[in-house]
Every structure is written in structure tokens, then in C-alpha cells.
Amino acid sequence: MSSPSSADTRTDALFAPAVDAALSTVRRNIPTFDRLYPADTTDGGRYPLRPAHGAFAEGGNYGWTTSFWPGMQWLAYERSGDDAFRTAALAHARDFDRRLRTGEDLDTHDIGFLYTLASVAPWRLLGDEDARQTAIAAADQLMTRFLEPAGIIQAWGDLADPHQRGRTIIDSLMNMPLLMWAYEQTGQERYVDAVRRHTEQLRVHIMRGDDSTFHTFYWDPVTGEPLRGATEQGAHDDSCWARGQAWGIYGFAMAYRFTGDERMLDAAHRCARYFLAHLPADAVPYWDLVYGDDSDAPRDSSAGAIAAAGLFELARVETDADRAQQADADARRLLAALVADCAPEPDTADTLLLHGVYDLPKSNGVDEGNLWGDYFYFEALTRATNPDWTPYW
Ligand code: GLY
Numbered sequence: 001m002s003s004p005s006s007a008d009t010r011t012d013a014l015f016a017p018a019v020d021a022a023l024s025t026v027r028r029n030i031p032t033f034d035r036l037y038p039a040d041t042t043d044g045g046r047y048p049l050r051p052a053h054g055a056f057a058e059g060g061n062y063g064w065t066t067s068f069w070p071g072m073q074w075l076a077y078e079r080s081g082d083d084a085f086r087t088a089a090l091a092h093a094r095d096f097d098r099r100l101r102t103g104e105d106l107d108t109h110d111i112g113f114l115y116t117l118a119s120v121a122p123w124r125l126l127g128d129e130d131a132r133q134t135a136i137a138a139a140d141q142l143m144t145r146f147l148e149p150a151g152i153i154q155a156w157g158d159l160a161d162p163h164q165r166g167r168t169i170i171d172s173l174m175n176m177p178l179l180m181w182a183y184e185q186t187g188q189e190r191y192v193d194a195v196r197r198h199t200e201q202l203r204v205h206i207m208r209g210d211d212s213t214f215h216t217f218y219w220d221p222v223t224g225e226p227l228r229g230a231t232e233q234g235a236h237d238d239s240c241w242a243r244g245q246a247w248g249i250y251g252f253a254m255a256y257r258f259t260g261d262e263r264m265l266d267a268a269h270r271c272a273r274y275f276l277a278h279l280p281a282d283a284v285p286y287w288d289l290v291y292g293d294d295s296d297a298p299r300d301s302s303a304g305a306i307a308a309a310g311l312f313e314l315a316r317v318e319t320d321a322d323r324a325q326q327a328d329a330d331a332r333r334l335l336a337a338l339v340a341d342c343a344p345e346p347d348t349a350d351t352l353l354l355h356g357v358y359d360l361p362k363s364n365g366v367d368e369g370n371l372w373g374d375y376f377y378f379e380a381l382t383r384a385t386n387p388d389w390t391p392y393w
Contacts, residue, residue, distance in 0.1 A: 012384065012385055014336055014339055015335065015336075015339065015381055015384045015385050016385060018339045018343060018381055019079065019378075019381050019382070019385055021343060021346060021352075022072075022075075022076070022352050022377070022378045022381060023076050023079060023080060024346070025349075025350060025351075025352055026072050026073060026075075026076045026085070026352075026378075027076070027082075027084070027085075028347075028350065029047070029350050030073070030084065030085075030088045032047075032350070033047075033049070033059070033069070035091055035092075035095065036049055036050070036058075036059025036060075037049070037050045037059055037060065037061055037066045037069055038050060038069060038371060039051060040063065040065045040358060040365060040370055040371060041356070041358050041364070041365030041368040041369065041370040041371075042349070042350070042351045042365075042368045042369040042370070043368065044368075045344065045348065045349035045350070045351060045354065045368075045369065046349065046350050046351075047350055047351065047369070047371075050062070050063070050066070056104075056105075061095050061096070061099050061104070061105075062104065062105040063105065064108060064110035064113055064114065065113075065370070065371040065372055066092075066114065066118075066371075067092075067096070067113060067114040067115070067116070067117035067118040068113075068117060068371035068372050068374065068375035069092065069371060070088070070089040070092035070093065070096075070117060070118050070121070071117035071118075071121065071375045071379075071392070072352075072374060072375050072378050073085045073086075073088050073089035073092070074089050074117070074121045074122070074125060074392065075375075075378045075379060075382055076378075077089060077125070078125065078382070078389070079382065079386075086126075089121075089122065090122060090126075090128070092118060093118055093119060093122045093128065093130070093131050093134075094130070096114065096115065096118035096119055096131075096134060097119075097130055097131070097133075097134045100115070100134050100137055100138055100141070101134075106141055107157060107158055107159075108155070108156060108157075109142065109145055109153050109154065109155045109156070109168070109169075109171075109172050109175045110171075110175065111138050111139075111141055111142045111175065111178065112142060112172075112174060112175025112176065112177060112178040112179070113174055113175060113372075114138070115134065115135050115138035115139075115178055116135075116177050116178050116181070116392055116393055117375070117392055118131075119131040119132070119134045119135035119138065120135050120177075120178065120181050120392055121392040123135060124390065124392060132185070135178065135181065135182070136182055136185060136186065138178060139178050139179055139181070139182035139191060140182075142175065142178060142179060143179070143190065143191070143194060144159075145159065146194045146198070147159075147166060147219070147221060148224070149223070149224035150166055150201065150219035150220070150221065150224040151197035151198065151200075151201055151224065152166070152168045152197070152198050152201050152202075152219055153168060153172055153175070153194065153198050154166065154167060154168060155167055155168045155169040155171070155172055155216070156169070165221045166218050166219040166220060166221035166227070167216055167217070167218045167219075168198070168201075168202070168206075168216070168217060168219075169206075169215055169216040169217075169232070169244075170202065170206050170213050170214070170215060170216075170244040170245075170247050170248050170251070171243075171244065171247045171251075172198065172202070172251075173199065173202065173247055173248065173250070173251020173252065173254070173255065174247055174250065174251050174254075174393070176195045176198065176199060176251065176254065176255065176258065177254060177258075177392075177393040179191040179192070179194055179195050180192065180195055180258045183195075192258070192259075195255070195258055195259065196259055196261075199251075199252070199255040199259070199264060200261075200263075201219070201226075202217075202251075203252070203255075203263060203264065203267045204226075205217050205219075205226045205229070206229065206248075207248070207267060207270065207271070208229075210274070211270040211271065211273060211274040212240035212245065212274050212289070213240060213241075213244050213245055213248050213271065214229030214230065214231065214237070214244075215229075215230070215231040215232055215233060215234050215241045215244045216229065216230050216231065216232055217229045217230075218230070232361075233358075233359045233360070233361065233362075234288050234361075235288040235290050235291075235360075235361075236290070239288050239289070239290040240274070240278070240288065240289040240290060241287075241288055241289075242275075242285040242286060242287055242288055242289050242300050242303035243287075243300055243302060243303040243306065243357075245271055245274060245275045245289060245303070245307075246275060246285075246303045246304075246306035246307040246310060247306060247310075248267070248268070248271035249268055249271045249272045249275060249306075249307055249310035249311060249314065250306055250307075250309060250310025250313055251268075251310075252264050252265070252267040252268035252271060253265070253268040253310055253313040253314040253316075253317055254313060254317075254393060255267075255268075256268060256317050257313075257316075257317045265317065265318065268310075268314050269314070269323070272307075272310070272311060272314060272327065272330070274289070275289065275307055276330055278292075279334075280292065280293045280295075281293055282337055282341060283304070283333055283334055283336075283337035284299045284301060284304055284337050284338065284341050284342060284355070285299060285300055285303045285304050285307070286298070286299055286300070287299065287300040287303070287357040287360050288360075298355070298357050298360065298366055298367050299342075299355050299357070299367075300355075300356055300357040300373075301338055301342040301353045301354065301355045301356045301373055301377075302353070302356040302357070302370055302372055302373030302376065302377075304334050304335075304337065304338050304342075305335075305338060305353060305373050305376035305377040305379075305380055306372070306373075306376045307331075307334055308331045308332075308334040308335040308338070308376070308377075308380040309331075309376045309379045309380040309383060310331075311327045311328070311330050311331035311334065312327075312328065312331045312380060312383040312384070313383075313391070314327040314331075315327035315328035315331060331380065331383075331384070332384060334380075335377075335380050335381065335384055338353060338377060338380075341355075342354050342355045349369065350369075351368075351369025351370075351373075351374055352369070352373075352374040352377050352378060353369055353373045353374055353377045354367075354368075354369055355367055356368055356369055356370040356373040358370055379391075
């Protein structure tokens with residue numbers, strides 16, 4: 001992989017054609033999937049339909065990644081003004097209304113990922129009242145996972161599952177915006193209280209002293225005592241899963257936007273410093289930051305895309321001009337590396353970004369495109385080329 005030159009990172013000339021390529025891929029994928037959903041990851045650069053699973057038919061709306069598909073359509077609509085994107089994304093919004101109403105596959109903190117992009121986005125962009133009602137109900141569903149006395153939102157599984165009880169994960173920071181949006185809409189303090197307590201628990205316990213992060217952390221569900229960190233998708237319990245660190249950059253930057261708590265801003269900078277200091281020379285992260293320049297470990301382009309989008313958010317919320325400028329430059333450097341090394345040649349793939357990793361320990365989606373990598377790559381390109389863009393989060 002090549003190193004992006006600093007001249008490239010300062011110019012939009014690199015990013016504008018990448019936005020056009022993203023628009024064209026999203027446009028091409030709409031008739032392929034119609035009202036259905038792509039799988040989490042590509043297979044040889046092409047997204048199959050989401051596999052049938054339990055009671056869900058092929059292409060069904062289950063799992064944590066389906067909203068990234070309408071999320072990309074909303075980005076495309078904003079960029080182009082083309083009603084074809086709006087129509088497609090609104091059809092998915094109605095399907096997410098149905099998923100919520102019928103209670104399908106909602107036992108997860110990922111309701112925040114799902115309903116921010118599927119429902120808050122159309123509310124923000126179009127004032128869609130059905131989407132607003134659905135998003136508030138989704139926030140209430142997420143609140144059922146808030147555990148006293150630990151003060152955390154349980155990440156995965158049934159609340160009674162002994163293996164998952166009292167466990168949360170760094171990715172959960174990205175689910176907080178749904179609660180903050182519900183607070184803004186309703187004025188109910190319980191949403192913002194949950195955000196403050198959950199993010200503070202993560203800041204104190206999921207971050208390590210060297211500014212790396214655990215993927216997951218357990219609290220005693222009865223006493224609320226912090227217990228131990230462990231990984232699920234990283235190399236080891238003590239390593240630093242690259243995507244988790246990237247969720248930390250973006251998630252803590254937003255926690256600062258929501259709470260004004262300077263310690264959250266500091267946490268975002270700490271996550272960013274560690275991430276940037278553990279990149280290879282070409283700035284496309286290995287899937288776990290334990291690997292260095294001499295490694296042949298797979299890269300995770302999606303971690304780079306999330307980190308780039310998160311650094312743009314950090315640049316937006318940071319009030320110190322020098323620090324903001326540095327975060328913006330770092331975001332552009334990461335994004336330029338993705339454009340140079342991970343964007344497919346035109347019309348050769350239906351993913352926006354090659355070379356992602358879903359879950360290497362489970363050999364799932366290794367060196368493939370994935371829906372979240374595509375979404376955050378498109379979001380980062382949007383932020384790079386339109387600094388006035390209003391986040392859905
Ligand atoms: N949020 C799940 C993942 O990043 O794999």
C-alpha cells in the first residue's frame with residue numbers, strides 16, 4: 001500500500017471523485033436490493049442478499065448493520081438532491097417502523113446504530129413524523145438495557161443471559177446519540193442521565209492507562225463493581241482491537257458534544273493519539289493495533305473510515321484552533337489513504353471500500369467490504385468535502 005502525500009491530503013481534488021464513485025455505487029446497488037438488505041460483508045467484493053436466518057427470510061431486516069444501507073442512501077440524497085435516493089431510503093424507514101412495532105431482533109444496544117440512521121436521519125432531513133415516533137420508541141427500548149447499579153447499558157443479548165449480564169463494549173458509544181436525540185425531543189432527563197453515566201463508566205474502565213481500550217468490559221450486575229476487560233473481536237484480551245479504538249475516537253468526541261464534559265474530549269484525544277501512533281506507514285490500520293509495519297496481518301479499512309469520521313467530529317467539537325486543525329489534518333490523511341489504497345476501481349465491486357475485517361477470530365468477513373465501512377467512508381468523504389454537513393448522530 002502506498003503513502004498518501006501531504007499535498008494530496010490538503011486538497012479536495014482527491015475526495016471529489018471519490019464522492020462521485022460512492023454516489024454511483026449506491027445508485028447501482030438500489031435496484032439490486034430493492035426493499036431487501038445486503039449481507040454484513042461482501043463475498044469477493046460483491047454483497048450477497050442477507051442470508052435467511054431463523055424466522056427471517058433472505059434479505060430480511062435483522063442484525064446490527066441494515067441501517068447503514070439507508071444511511072448511505074441519505075448521504076447520497078443530501079449530496080445529489082436526487083429523489084431516487086430519498087424514495088429508497090424512505091421505504092427502508094417504513095420497514096424499520098415495522099421492525100420496531102413487531103419487536104424483531106431488538107435485544108441489543110445496536111438499536112442506536114439502527115434507528116439513528118434509519119429513523120433520526122429522515123426526521124432531521126424531512127421532518128418525517130412516523131420516523132420520529134419510531135425513533136423515540138427505539139430510544140425507550142434501548143433504555144430498558146440500562147442496568148442499575150452499574151450505570152451501564154448492557155451491550156449484547158438477553159438481559160438474563162449470564163454470559164452477557166453486566167457487559168458492555170466500546171462500540172456502545174455510538175448508540176448514545178439516539179438517547180441524546182430522544183432527550184432533545186422530549187426533554188426527559190432520564191435519557192441524558194443514562195448517557196452521562198454510561199459514557200463515564202467507559203471512560204474510566206474501558207480505557208486503559210496507556211490510552212488503548214478494551215473491546216468489552218464486565219460489571220457485577222448485583223453490586224455494580226467493575227470486574228474485568230476482555231476482547232471478543234480483537235487479537236487478545238490485552239491487545240487493542242483497531243475498530244474499537246476508532247469507535248472510541250468518534251464516540252467520546254460525541255459524548256463531549258452532548259455533555260460538555262471536558263474529560264470526554266480528553267478521552268477522544270487520547271484514543272486518537274494511540275490510534276495514530278499505532279498505524280503503519282501507509283495509514284491503513286491493521287485489524288488489531290498490536291500489529292506493526294513488519295506484519296502481514298489483514299488490514300481493517302472500516303477502522304480507518306470510522307477513525308477518519310471520528311477525527312472530523314473531534315475537529316468540529318474542539319474549541320482550541322490548533323488542536324482542531326490537527327484533528328482535521330489527521331482525518332484527511334487517513335481518508336486519503338483509504339481513497340488511494342482501498343477504493344475499488346470503478347464498476348469492479350459493489351462495496352465502496354475494500355479490505356475490511358468483520359471478526360477475524362471467527363474468520364468472518366476478512367479482507368472484504370462491509371456495510372459500516374462503506375457508510376463511514378462515505379460519511380468521512382461528506383465531512384471532508386462539506387464541512388457544514390449536519391451529522392445524523
Ligand atoms: N459494532 C460491531 C462491530 O464493530 O463489529
